Amino acid sequence: MTARVGFARVAVSVCSRCSIEASTEAGRAFISCRDERQVYRRGALVTESPMLATEKLVAFGATTDGKRAAAFYGTVLGLPIRSDDAFAIAFDANGVELRLQKVKQLSPQPFTTLGWQVANIDQLLKRLTAAHITPERYAGLDQDAAGIWQAPSGARVAWFKDPDGNLLSVAQYSDT
DSSP states (O other), rough: OOEETTTTTEEEOOTSSSOOOEEEETTTTEEETTTTTTTEEETTEEEEETTTTTSSSSEEESSSSSHHIIIIIIIIIIOOEEESSEEEEEEETTEEEEEEOOOSOOOOOSEEEEEEOOOOOHHHHHHHHHHHHOOOOOOTTTOOEEEEOOTTTTTTEEEEEEETEEEEEEEEEEEE
8 A cells, every 4th residue: 555644655554454544753654553553664564552552441449349339439429330240340430441340358458549630629529528428638648628638749639438448539730
């Protein structure tokens, strides 16, 4: 196949199953096969794209009680349920799948296991508090009355726990 990219003619071989993307970089023409995640120049494979950089992330967590997790993540936090079976309950977290594995025992970790970047942390904490979710407080962190800590980067962060004791966070970055 020959493709014209800007002023350059580039001969490429790509898979027959996908569409083609073309771009130029530093005066060189490139053709990218999205399906195979490869970049070709003059018919030869130049480089493969980063292994997982273009793939969709799935976030994992755990719960000992699927019904309780469905009520918390689905009803309280407002994440739509994608599926619920004997092994896991999956939620749609703004296009990212959050898959909570159903386990018999769980020892919650002392660090954040899941977090959200939010536009307005003050409003969100008011809603969490209204839903009887109490922000966590930590000795050594200068948290305000609502439980928000301002990080050195300027981010404002607050933590809370799900019914299994998993530590969750919300953060408003200074550029949002």
